[in-house]
Amino acid sequence: MYPLLLSAYTLTTCLGQGLDAHRDALKSERSGLKRCDFESVTLDTWIGEVEGLNQVQLPEALARFDCRNNRLVQLGLEADGFAQKVRAASERYGADRVGVFLGTSTAGILQTELAYRQRDPVSGALPEGFDYGGTHNAFSLAAFAREYLGLEGMAMAVSTACSSSAKVFAAAARQIKLGTIDAAVVGGVDTLCLTTLYGFASLQLTSTLPCRPYDPERDGLSIGEGAGFGLLERADNATPGALLVLGVGESSDAHHMSAPHPEGLGARMAMDAALNSAGLGAGDIDYINLHGTATPANDAAEGLAVSTVFGDRVACNSTKGATGHTLGAAGAIEAVICALALTDGRMPGSPGTGSVDPALPLRYQRHSEAAPLRRALSNSFGFGGSNCSLILGVQA
Amino acid sequence: MSTVTHAPLRAWIQGIGLIAPGMPDWPTARAVLAGEQAYVPAPSVLPVPSLLPTAERRRASRVIKLSLGLGLEAVAHAGADASTLATVFSASGADGHNCHALCEQLASDDRQVSPTRFHNSVHNAAAGYWGIATRCMAPCQVIGAFDASLGAGLLDAMAQVVCTNEPVLLVAYDSEYPQPLFAKRDTPDCAGVALLLTPQPSGQSLASIALRTTRAAAATLQDPGLEQLRQKVPALRSLPLLQRLAQRLAGPVVLDYLAPQQIELDVQPC
Numbered sequence: 001m002y003p004l005l006l007s008a009y010t011l012t013t014c015l016g017q018g019l020d021a022h023r024d025a026l027k028s029e030r031s032g033l034k035r036c037d038f039e040s041v042t043l044d045t046w047i048g049e050v051e052g053l054n055q056v057q058l059p060e061a062l063a064r065f066d067c068r069n070n071r072l073v074q075l076g077l078e079a080d081g082f083a084q085k086v087r088a089a090s091e092r093y094g095a096d097r098v099g100v101f102l103g104t105s106t107a108g109i110l111q112t113e114l115a116y117r118q119r120d121p122v123s124g125a126l127p128e129g130f131d132y133g134g135t136h137n138a139f140s141l142a143a144f145a146r147e148y149l150g151l152e153g154m155a156m157a158v159s160t161a162c163s164s165s166a167k168v169f170a171a172a173a174r175q176i177k178l179g180t181i182d183a184a185v186v187g188g189v190d191t192l193c194l195t196t197l198y199g200f201a202s203l204q205l206t207s208t209l210p211c212r213p214y215d216p217e218r219d220g221l222s223i224g225e226g227a228g229f230g231l232l233e234r235a236d237n238a239t240p241g242a243l244l245v246l247g248v249g250e251s252s253d254a255h256h257m258s259a260p261h262p263e264g265l266g267a268r269m270a271m272d273a274a275l276n277s278a279g280l281g282a283g284d285i286d287y288i289n290l291h292g293t294a295t296p297a298n299d300a301a302e303g304l305a306v307s308t309v310f311g312d313r314v315a316c317n318s319t320k321g322a323t324g325h326t327l328g329a330a331g332a333i334e335a336v337i338c339a340l341a342l343t344d345g346r347m348p349g350s351p352g353t354g355s356v357d358p359a360l361p362l363r364y365q366r367h368s369e370a371a372p373l374r375r376a377l378s379n380s381f382g383f384g385g386s387n388c389s390l391i392l393g394v395q396a
Numbered sequence: 397m398s399t400v401t402h403a404p405l406r407a408w409i410q411g412i413g414l415i416a417p418g419m420p421d422w423p424t425a426r427a428v429l430a431g432e433q434a435y436v437p438a439p440s441v442l443p444v445p446s447l448l449p450t451a452e453r454r455r456a457s458r459v460i461k462l463s464l465g466l467g468l469e470a471v472a473h474a475g476a477d478a479s480t481l482a483t484v485f486s487a488s489g490a491d492g493h494n495c496h497a498l499c500e501q502l503a504s505d506d507r508q509v510s511p512t513r514f515h516n517s518v519h520n521a522a523a524g525y526w527g528i529a530t531r532c533m534a535p536c537q538v539i540g541a542f543d544a545s546l547g548a549g550l551l552d553a554m555a556q557v558v559c560t561n562e563p564v565l566l567v568a569y570d571s572e573y574p575q576p577l578f579a580k581r582d583t584p585d586c587a588g589v590a591l592l593l594t595p596q597p598s599g600q601s602l603a604s605i606a607l608r609t610t611r612a613a614a615a616t617l618q619d620p621g622l623e624q625l626r627q628k629v630p631a632l633r634s635l636p637l638l639q640r641l642a643q644r645l646a647g648p649v650v651l652d653y654l655a656p657q658q659i660e661l662d663v664q665p666c
Contacts, residue, residue: 001559096609096657105518112495112577116503125576132580137489138519138540152656154609156548159490159519160538167537174555179402180609194502199514250535254527257452258515266533273535383515384524386536 001177002278003244005235006392007089010080011336012072013226013323014048018079023340027368029349031322033210033222038192039110045206047192048224048324050075058144065144067108067135069191073145076189076227086149086185086231093182100155101172102142103164103188105328105382107157108135110193141189153181159328161382162291164188165228166331166390170248172232187229188329196223196327203258211294211325213318213350214303214364216357218294224324228332230339235395242395243339246375247278253385260298264305266387267291267379271309274377274389282310285391286371287347289334289378292318293325294352302379303360317365321352331380331388338376338392347371404606404662405554408597409641410563411474413466413590415440416625416632421469428622429635429642435621440586443468447529455512456525459491459571462586463522464529467567470590474600478530481565481592482556485523486539486549488583488630491516492573522569545570546589546633547653550661553593554607563594568631588631589638601666603641610660614652637661 010018014032015025025032033046056071077083090098115130134140139157146155154175158168165188172184190196200206200223207220235244251273253266260267275281288310291302299318306316319337326333341347349368356364375393412422419425420441427433442461445453447468456464463485471478489495494516501509515521520538527536537556541548546568553566569588573581597604615636617623626635633652640649644665651659 109495109499112499113502116499119503119576126580130580132577133542137542137581139488139542139545143542154548154551154657155541155544155654156552157540158538159540160523160536161518161520170535171537171539171552171555174552174559178405178555178558180405180551180555194507195498195509195514195517198502198507198509199498199511199517202509202514203511250537252523252527252533252536254531254533256528257521257524258511269533382520383518384520384538385527386520386523386538 001173002247003235004173004176005233005238006230006243006245006339007233008082008085008231009229009336009339010082011228011333012050012076012079013326013333014050014224015322017075019340025322026348027346029351029368031210031351033324041194041197043197043201044208046210046222048222049192050225062144062147064131064134065140067111069108069141069189070144072191072227073141073189074148076229082229083149089183089231090151095150095152097153097182098151099153099172099175099181099184100142100146100151101168101184101186102145103158103168103328103331104138104141104190105159105161105164106190106193106195107138107140109195110191111135113194145185160386161384162327162330163380163382163386163388164328164331166380166388167250169245169390170250173248176232176234184232185229186232188332189227190326190328191225205295210352211321212352212354213292213294213320214299214356214360215353216355218296218299220295221293222324224326226323226326226329226333228329228336238395240395243342244393244395246393247274247391249273249277249389251387255385258383260301260381262301264301266385267302267305267381268308270387270389274391278391285314285375285377286373287341287376288314288316289338289376290316290318291379291381292320294320303362307361312361312363315347315363315365317350319348321350334378335390335392338378342373342376342392342394345370345372404608405558406604406606407554407557407593407595408601408604409591410594410601411470411476411592413469415462415465416587417585426642429639435619437621442586448525452525452528457491457494457516458586460522460525462571462588463567463569464526466569466588466590467526467565470565470592474592476592479532480534481532481563482534483526483536483565484539484549484553486545486568488540488542488545488570490519491521492571496574496577541654543630544654545630547651547659550607550659557593557595561595563592566591566593570629570631584628587629589634597666603663603665606662608660610650610658611656612650612658612660614650614658
């Protein structure tokens with residue numbers, strides 16, 4: 001099924017809009033996290049907020065999609081000329097031959113949270129202008145992106161919590177391989193909302209400090225928002241230096257709804273499956289972008305799984321100290337961070353991590369460093385025990 | 397516009413699970429759809445999720461009872477082992493009642509939501525409980541495409557069957573929201589369908605299906621009660637396919653997907 005060409009990619013997070021903003025921030029190990037001042041939230045925690053979302057205006061014809069999440073879809077699609085590249089692919093292949101596969105955990109649920117504060121005091125009805133399908137529903141971002149980009153082919157949202165936008169690569173790859181489509185827009189978008197901020201706080205999984213992945217003092221995550229997109233095509237004509245998706249591996253924990261398998265068994269199975277689908281061995285991977293949420297249990301389980309598969313040879317780190325945990329968008333965002341690392345020959349740093357937990361025997365890369373990289377693996381693990389590992393590489 | 401067509405995705409149906417208003421299981425639905433029994437509307441009956449550990453069973457919502465019931469019926473029908481099956485869960489929304497309770501609480505002065513409510517709010521809650529109940533560690537895809545969710549689930553499940561040459565269990569299901577969200581999304585009740593799809597036929601196969609995308613109009617049902625279910629419950633956009641299976645009729649049937657794209661299945665009963 002692989003390789004596939006990643007012919008265009010972009011990302012927008014609290015570090016900025018587009019690839020260059022991220023290049024600079026990741027090189028200088030800048031964090032985009034700040035104390036939580038989102039909406040009316042009164043939690044002692046840190047967030048990664050994308051600037052300028054309130055100013056984004058959707059096209060009038062697509063007004064029914066207007067919500068924070070779809071504003072971020074549009075901001076993200078317009079970065080790095082990504083939308084134009086998709087429209088060019090649509091011209092090339094036909095509007096019904098380009099699929100849309102987007103991951104999210106909460107889509108535009110913020111719109112519903114706000115609507116519940118505006119219920120009619122007598123009837124309890126939601127405000128008239130509230131559009132459930134266009135904003136709240138898990139598919140709203142894919143429906144909006146499809147219309148915004150003028151596409152007419154298949155589309156679906158994948159919603160497996162924090163592995164959502166890694167698993168879209170697997171779904172899109174299947175369809176391209178089978179010829180039902182010729183290209184696919186893949187990616188993920190999640191935005192700040194009260195459900196995730198108060199929800200993760202209720203599980204005692206948020207930190208009162210900027211998150212510290214793999215640090216012995218780590219005590220929870222910082223929630224961020226962001227958008228990451230890629231355009232996948234067949235790799236028949238990939239030229240040297242082109243970015244490739246080499247393999248994807250998926251598994252389920254079958255253990256607990258909100259806690260990982262303590263030894264990271266599901267995580268290990270996903271990494272093994274990714275290597276298997278790429279036809280590679282552990283020794284072929286040069287960098288791992290860890291899921292690394294900075295909760296004590298998640299990093300411990302993932303650390304054990306990674307050291308079982310890779311030992312302590314492969315440089316790895318989590319970039320969530322820079323972007324926050326962007327939940328359903330994390331898979332796509334971190335795939336793009338891997339693409340940047342591969343094309344630039346530079347590993348990102350890990351802001352927030354002061355020292356590395358000695359109980360986790362990994363080659364944890366705290367600082368950004370020039371390094372020739374040919375293949376990178378990105379891990380994404382979600383609630384419900386949903387695991388996905390992606391492998392990206394550069395065409396030799 | 398492109399005129400390229402793709403080779404159809406082919407799979408065999410090995411087992412069916414069905415829960416819908418007035419049709420508590422596939423044998424009842426089969427008799428109704430074959431015209432042997434009249435359709436009588438009634439609230440959906442959801443089985444007790446006895447496979448779940450006690451703590452999880454206590455917390456199991458309607459949508460979890462529904463999806464577990466659907467998947468287990470299809471697996472039992474096929475005589476398959478649930479612990480080994482890759483799965484595709486497809487739903488137009490997650491747990492509506494849980495979502496309502498969360499949004500109501502977040503609009504109040506006390507925003508301390510329950511941890512269980514929060515982790516049950518994820519779209520893949522039903523899939524997570526399925527994994528816990530069946531001890532299945534195989535890949536699990538969880539899809540939503542609003543009214544087009546059934547078609548999206550079929551597309552991915554069929555693609556998996558062809559790509560991996562392994563069986564895949566598709567569970568397509570929807571549940572209702574309570575008011576005030578019900579006024580904005582009027583799915584009337586819990587309902588859905590599960591299909592155990594295999595890459596090769598066996599002595600137990602019910603039919604082969606071959607999927608293509610098309611722009612033709614979707615088939616409808618003559619019985620007004622059944623047609624209403626087809627239109628109101630995204631997962632039951634599958635009813636014209638199920639009717640063909642019940643009647644053992646060979647030929648193509650078009651199902652609703654995502655305008656202007658539809659799904660055509662060529663059905664060949666075994």
